[in-house]
Amino acid sequence: xxxxxxxxxxxxxxxxxxxxxxxxxxxxxxxxxxxxxxxxxxxxxxxxxxxxxxxxxxxxxxxxxxxxxxxxxxxxxxxxxxxxxxxxxxxxxxxxxxxxxxxxxxxxxxxxxxxxxxxxxxxxxxxxxxxxxxxxxxxxxxxxxxxxxxxxxxxxxxxxxxxxxxxxxxxxxxxxxxxxxxxxxxxxxxxxxxxxxxxxxxxxxxxxxxxxx
Numbered sequence: 176x177x178x179x180x181x182x183x184x185x186x187x188x189x190x191x192x193x194x195x196x197x198x199x200x201x202x203x204x205x206x207x208x209x210x211x212x213x214x215x216x217x218x219x220x221x222x223x224x225x226x227x228x229x230x231x232x233x234x235x236x237x238x239x240x241x242x243x244x245x246x247x248x249x250x251x252x253x254x255x256x257x258x259x260x261x262x263x264x265x266x267x268x269x270x271x272x273x274x275x276x277x278x279x280x281x282x283x284x285x286x287x288x289x290x291x292x293x294x295x296x297x298x299x300x301x302x303x304x305x306x307x308x309x310x311x312x313x314x315x316x317x318x319x320x321x322x323x324x325x326x327x328x329x330x331x332x333x334x335x336x337x338x339x340x341x342x343x344x345x346x347x348x349x350x351x352x353x354x355x356x357x358x359x360x361x362x363x364x365x366x367x368x369x370x371x372x373x374x375x376x377x378x379x380x381x382x383x384x385x386x387x388x
Contacts, residue, residue, distance in 0.1 A: 186323055186326045187323055187326030187327030187328065189267055189268065192266075192267070192323075193270060195268075196244070196245075196270035196271040196273075199211070199270075199274055200270045200273055203274055203278065209278050210244075210245040210274065211245075213318055213319045214359065218318060218357050219248050222316065222318065222357060223248075223252055223255050225355060225384070226238075226252060226255070226257075226314065227255055227256075229353070229384075230313060232255065232256040232257045234313075235258055235261055236261060237262075237303075237304050237309065237313045238252065238261060238262045238313065238314045238315075238316065239265070239301060239314070239315050239316065239347070240264040240315075240316040240317075240318070241265055241296050241301075241316070241344070242265075242266055242296075242317065242323070243271070244266060244271050244275065245271065245274050245278060246264055246275030246289065246291060248318055249262050249264050249289050250282065250289070253285055253286055253289065259287075259288035259289045260289075260290075260304075262289045263289065263292070263304065264290070264291045264292075265293070267293065272291045272292060275289075290304075297324075297336055297340065300347060301347065309349075311348055311352060312352060313349055313353070314352060314353050314354075314355065315344060315348055315352070315353070315354045316355050317344075317354070317355070317356040317357070319357065321361075321369075322359060322360045324336040324340055325337040325360055326360075337369070341372075341374075342374060342375055344370070344375070345370075345375040345376050345387060348377075348387040349387065350388065351386070351387065351388070353385070354377060354384070354386075355383060356370075356384075357383060363382055366383065367379045370385050371385055376388070
């Protein structure tokens with residue numbers, strides 16, 4: 176399935192996610208509800224398990240989640256032993272950033288050190304961690320963000336966000352680094368076609384994982 180085969184939906188609009196996270200931020204402030212885990216807790220567990228098996232915490236990797244929402248995946252990686260000051264999350268909804276930051280502050284024990292920031296990934300690149308001599312990320316994560324982009328409309332130039340996204344993902348990964356994605360709209364073969372091609376420089380590694388050589 177290509178992004179052109181998917182009908183546009185409100186799930187592909189910034190307004191929808193602004194509304195979602197505005198509500199979830201209010202709920203957290205009023206009753207401490209951290210909000211919905213996109214794709215469920217099983218997806219978080221599987222992504223953490225893969226990371227633990229393939230990207231050792233002892234190597235002090237830099238980790239970025241694109242479309243970090245309420246931060247649940249990064250908080251789970253913190254619990255698995257990854258350094259909070261080596262992790263960052265970006266989201267184009269400012270209320271998502273406020274929510275994840277507030278949750279991190281509430282959790283404490285290092286969670287407050289994970290950096291969350293607002294970033295329209297298709298228009299700007301995230302600020303890298305302030306470590307001398309480092310460029311790019313060892314691991315980039317996507318849990319549903321590409322799926323949401325695939326439900327967006329084309330821009331004024333006729334370009335579809337889902338066609339722009341793979342190249343931008345590849346640009347921020349360090350040589351030898353990984354891109355781990357969870358999708359419910361695309362098959363494994365479709366993801367390979369989107370991300371592992373000459374235009375990106377990414378290679379298919381194993382199911383849902385790509386590597387930059």
